[in-house]
Amino acid sequence: MRTALLSDIHSNLEALLAVIADLREENIDTVVFLGDIVGYGASPNECIRLIDELADTIIAGNHDWACAGKNTIQGFNPRARAAAEWTRKKLTAENRGFLLSLPLKEKNDDAVYVHATPCFPESWDYVTSRSEAKFCFESFSAKLCFIGHSHIPAIFTLPPDRKMIAQSPDTLMISDDSRHIINCGSIGQPRDNNPMAAYGIYDSKKKIYVLKRVAYDIRTAQEKILAAGLPDFLAKRLELGR
Numbered sequence: 001m002r003t004a005l006l007s008d009i010h011s012n013l014e015a016l017l018a019v020i021a022d023l024r025e026e027n028i029d030t031v032v033f034l035g036d037i038v039g040y041g042a043s044p045n046e047c048i049r050l051i052d053e054l055a056d057t058i059i060a061g062n063h064d065w066a067c068a069g070k071n072t073i074q075g076f077n078p079r080a081r082a083a084a085e086w087t088r089k090k091l092t093a094e095n096r097g098f099l100l101s102l103p104l105k106e107k108n109d110d111a112v113y114v115h116a117t118p119c120f121p122e123s124w125d126y127v128t129s130r131s132e133a134k135f136c137f138e139s140f141s142a143k144l145c146f147i148g149h150s151h152i153p154a155i156f157t158l159p160p161d162r163k164m165i166a167q168s169p170d171t172l173m174i175s176d177d178s179r180h181i182i183n184c185g186s187i188g189q190p191r192d193n194n195p196m197a198a199y200g201i202y203d204s205k206k207k208i209y210v211l212k213r214v215a216y217d218i219r220t221a222q223e224k225i226l227a228a229g230l231p232d233f234l235a236k237r238l239e240l241g242r
Ligand code: ZN
Pocket: 008, 010, 036, 061, 063, 149, 150, 151
């Protein structure tokens, strides 16, 4: 079974379309979306409709719930808040209802899927260090946990000796005796200094996870952000990858 792990589109239609084109070449059996369809970019409704069609499992992100009015935007920085307020005005009633209906966490025999952390998903904390990862491993029993939220690809491995490892986020050979928390990066607003859209593929038969990078039409995404009157930096950061 080949599972595509997608996260953090943030209303970037151009990045999402490029990833969908790439998926067609990849012989994917199932698509999991790990949260934040909207917020920051200029095409919220288009991205929601595409993900609804494409993904078999869809998890809520903090921006999804904030833009739908379920969460407060008080903790957001000024740019994120401006984008959330803009998105609230643009969302159709149907798409707002769709965002409100999304679950915080899903799981199957193999893996847990969550936007922020598997331990307290509703707190929207980050897993960016080995100590944070170690704490999270206590909260689930599956072999794998796929997350998004930081927009920075990462793999934390808990081996049998329990000495936590932060390893290269690009490829992972999955062994029988270790467990992993995997961040598959962001499609629509990467922050690891690489502006290309990021997503992951997990092949459960070959026991391999691979992070993919896809070039997309950044210029058009930027022009739409500026034309929408969203903060300039939200356009600029796309070409910087941060
Ligand atoms: Zn996000």
